[in-house]
Every structure is written in structure tokens, then in C-alpha cells.
Amino acid sequence: MEPFFTFLSHYWWLAFPLMGVAGGAARAWEKNARGRHKRRLEILQAKSELKAAKTGAAAISPQASDATAGSSPLARVLQSHDDITARWLEYELDVGKMIAYPAMSDGRQPLTAAFLRAKRAADGLRPDSSTAVLTPEQLREYREAVIDYEAAFDVAERDARRLKDSGFTDAERRRLDTAQQLLRTAVDTAATPAERQLAYRRVREELDGLLSISDEAIDTLERRVALELPSHATERPDARS
Template structure:
């Protein structure tokens, strides 16, 4: 340490210029930080002012909208509300009809019922849930889009239609997943035979006798396995009848 003290003692006069340089650097740094701090503060004030102006514009717009509603003709407001409600009801009725059409694709198509038998089996929990949801939606369905319904009635019907659609989607997905896996090997063979016989029953290239026999055997194979609705039987009989109808050949020239 003694050499250091000797150096300081010999060159003590350097302390003054070096001290001035250090002070100058420190002063410059402080000035830079001061400018940067002021700039940040200015930006914050500008941002705060912009947010305040935007909020003010939003509040003014809301106030104008509220004033417009308050001063609007009550009849006009009621008419607009009725139009909006009618539009929502129309969409719900369309959704209701669409799900019913999807269900009828299974209910009236024997080929589909053979391929996806659980869709006609009310003992299946998911199918039973769908049928209950359908009954609830049907019970709440207005007679048409022009029928006046209250907001509560519309909300109740919307919930029923949504439940109906979801329940059907779940039942359909499960039916397509399990197909005929719930049947025994013997029962699955009967379903396969019924599917083959059904193609013959509606095949116009087959003879009338072949189609009639095939139709009767379809009914026999499905007996006790799949419950066909009266509507499904009627549709099938019409398909078979159309296939049996003889084609009329043109009269020979005289």
C-alpha cells in the first residue's frame, strides 16, 4: 500500500483534472437520464389523453343511443322487437325441421334401419333420450313464425330445440359406432339376409314374383329384431309396388 500512497503524494495535482472529467461524465449521464425520463412521461401523458378521449367518445355514443331509444316511437320499438323475435323463431323452426328430416331418413328408410338398428330401438338410452327431447320440442313448437310469442316462450322453445338437436347428434353418432354389434352372430346374419333381400324387393330387373317373395322374407327376417313403424312399412310397400308395376311398351304401329 505504501507505493500507492507515495504515488498519490507525488502526483496529488492530478486529482483536480481527473475529478473534473468524472464530474462532467456524471453530469452528462444525469442529463441524458433526465431527458429520457421526461420523454417517457410525455408519452404516458399522450397515451392517457388518447384513452380518455376514446372513452369519452364511447360514452357519448352510448348516451346518444340510449337517448334515441328513449325518444323513439314505442310502436316502432315494438315492431322492431317483434321482427327480431320473428327472425329468431324462423331460424329455430328451420333447425327443428332439419333435425326431424334427419330422423325420418332413418325412420322411413328400412335399409338404414337395418344398417343402424339402434336408431329405431327406444330401449337404447341414447335413442330414448332423443325421442324424449323430440317430444318436448314438438310440444313447445309454435304454429308458425308469424305467431306472437313472448320472450320467455321463445327462450324455452330455443332450449328445447337445442336439446333435441344435440340428443339426435349423440344418438346418431352412437348408432353409427355400434351398428349391429349389440346383436348375436345369428341375429347379424339375419340382418345381412334382410339387407340382401331388400335390394331384390326394390330391384326392377327382378320378376314380380321374386320381388314379392323378397319383400315377405325381409319382414320375416326383421321380425323380433327391428321394429318397423307403420310409415316405414308403407314407404317400403310403395317402393316394391313401383318395382312391380309393369312397364308399358309403346303400341306397335298400325
């Protein structure tokens, strides 16, 4: 033990910077923990509001709630599942919405990541059809997963609409604004085919490196831009490299 105490007598001053490092790490951990706790509370609150809204709607308008009375409980859950996915696809397939609310397509955003996890969970429990035979426990588990899916989507959507393009630099925001303006020309039926094709190519150039746009979104945009675009206009970014 004597060498250890000798070391301490010579290097006692190291304790202060080490304490600072430890304190910084503790503060960072505490901040992350608070963030995770806040996100859990937001999702729990959204789930509570969602259940209350559905219960209230059924109480106010029983006929509306019975519109699908002929459907099985499983069919109604499947329909809810499809409705949420359709809302999500509006962001995934609409380049204009991607530009306006980029956080909805950014899996690095904590609430978007939580939504995507909830989506995977619901998709994993989804039966093949409304005629599938499920035990009461399986149906309950699937219904709860769909409720979680919808709540997580609502929270992520609210957060994305709050954030908008705040996560980008001034220069990047200008590029996003330019892309949004060009997009209007690209889908404007009053513009000439040449104007629309030029605007389309410039949209792709402005968004390159800023947003990750799926092939499906590009295909959807191309169908809106023109009946047929020249092959060089529809070429994928990875094909040019």
C-alpha cells in the same frame, strides 16, 4: 335387546354374504351413475360443438347466415326443428337404415331414449306457425329446446353408427345381413315383379321379432317395391295372428 344380541351371536356369519350383496348393489349403482354422467357429458359436449359450429359458420360466411334474413327468428328456429325431424325420419322410414343402425329406432338405448325425450320437449314447445306471437322468454326456451334436440340427435346418431348390430347374437346378425341383401332385390327395378315381391316377403320374415318397424316404414317400402302388391304381401304382422 337381549333376543337381538342372542340372534347376532348365532347368525353373525350372515353379515358376510349381506355385505357382498350390499357391495354388489353399490357397484351397480355406481356403474349406472357413471353411465348417466357420461351420457350427460356427451350431450353437453355436442351442444357446445353445435353452438361453436354455427357461430363459426356465421363468422366465415355472413351472407350464408343471412340467407334467411327475411325470415323471423321464430321461423329460423322452426326450420331447424324441421331439419332435425327430417334427419330422424330418414331412419324411421328407411328399412335399410333400420337394419344397418337398429339402435336409432330402439328406445331402450339410453342415448336414443335421451334423444326422444329431447324431441318430445321441443315438439311440446313448438308454436303452431311462424306467425305465432311469443314472448322473448318463450322464444328463448323454444330455441334452447331445439338446440338440445339437435345435440341429442347427433349423439344418438354417432352412438348408433358405432354400435351397428353389435347388440344382436351371431344368428340374429346373419338374419339382418340376409334381410339387407333381400332388400336390395326388393327395390331393384331390374328384378321382375315376382322376384321383388318374393324378396319383400322374405325381408319381412327375416326381420320378424328382430326389429320393430312402423306401419309408415312398411308403407314407404311397399311403394318402393312395386306399384301394387297382392293383399297377402302387404298384410300386417298383427293381421296374421
